[in-house]
Amino acid sequence: MRLYDFTRLQGSKIAVTEKIAKALGLVDGSQVYTTMFRYDRDGFSGYEIVASTFGPENYRQICQATFYLNDAPGACAQVSKFLAERNIDILNSVSITMISNVTMVWRMLVDLSYYGDVSQLRDEFETLKKQKSLSISNVDAMEIEPSNISDRYTKGIHSEGSNVKVKPVRQRQKKPSILKNGIMEIPADLMANLEDVKDGSVVMLVADLNAWVLSLSFLPYDTKLVEFEVCIPDKPGAIFEVTSAMAKVDINLLALYTRVLVFYERMTIRVVADVTKYHGGMVALVKELSSHMAGVEGRYELLSLREIKV
Structure with missing residues (x-):
């Protein structure tokens, strides 16, 4: 199970939101150990900081x-x-x-x-x-x-056969940060390696409850986020109809959750998406989704759509 939330990078500090802190047991005074990984694929790259209350040893x-x-x-x-x-x-x-x-x-x-x-x-x-x-x-x-939970902290996200290259970023010191007033400070040597990550960048916080770690990934400052929920038929291909509609208008999915309501009848799909490259506004997006769903077989209903302010 994973929980997510969003905040912004303030200098070298990140506010750990209440929802994430409660899930992982992060309280003021908690010692937080961090590692960082660089991910590369086909000319694209990004960084992830993994934070844990368990020391490496x-x-x-x-x-x-x-x-x-x-x-x-x-x-x-x-x-x-x-x-x-x-x-x-x-x-x-x-x-x-x-x-x-x-x-x-x-x-x-x-x-x-x-x-x-x-x-x-x-x-x-x-x-x-x-x-x-x-x-x-x-x-x-x-x-x-x-336990294999150490893999998440020491190896990052990796699967055999993947074309994504994962490289740990070396730290000179491995002292823990102390959580204070809900704020976690990123060590200076990790901050120095965060290429192209600017002050005020959007940070996606993910509580990975399988490995008991907090994952931090970084999005551009001007990232636009939305969350929407759609009721769809519980049948093969229904999720494809929704996700392919997003892909056609250059909307990138960040999180996707599905839940069956009535077996073989209906279910919901909830999506958090980056709509920065989408050229229409919220009204246009609602029309786009509604129009696409009206043209496919079965019951497709847009239940909610909201902009996520960070």
Whole structure:
């Protein structure tokens, strides 16, 4: 899951909006570590800053753990004690009851830096289960694997076979910035490498909740943004009709979300788009979309369209 918002670069400072800060647990006093990547493709280039509250050295022992529990009082306490007794720190986590009074699941990131390795923890848990230890009587099972969330922080966005070249920008110092009054300061050596990024440029903030990082990418100062939502048929090709209509008038999509309302009947598509190269205004854009949708088969309805002011 990803959340997005927009702000502007003010000197070397970026305001982390409340929506993004809440999602990632960023509060005043948070230590924020940053890395930067340059992306190149067919003569186009851009920069991304990835910010994380986990220090680079901490990533080495962060694991993804899932505990399957009885939905009973004390179940979460047993898991917490099992980990605490082994000096294992619970980081970001979420637990939810699957069947009330029957079963629940607790997924978490855990730090094994002061414990040992994953196999050792598995062995200890299995030994306690075989002994039918009362200390984990409400814990059915544990799954744990080394986490790959460090890839997002250390490698950027990369896929095999892609023609996009990703290059980390080297930092002389890797000290964290301290979040103060909701403001994050970009380190001076990263600012020095932000070619063609001007003061006041639009910044797109993306909270990547899969990797627990904040991604910052930069758009030109005069970027014009809109958000619109369309009701479309839930059938193959419906999303193509909307996205191809945007492409024909040189509108670049920045974010796209779809949600089924009635299976095989209707769904919605919500889009955030860069309309800087579109030569008409908002009224013309509404007419353009409505006209295109009127000419295709099925129910297509423009539900909302608004300009995003940054």
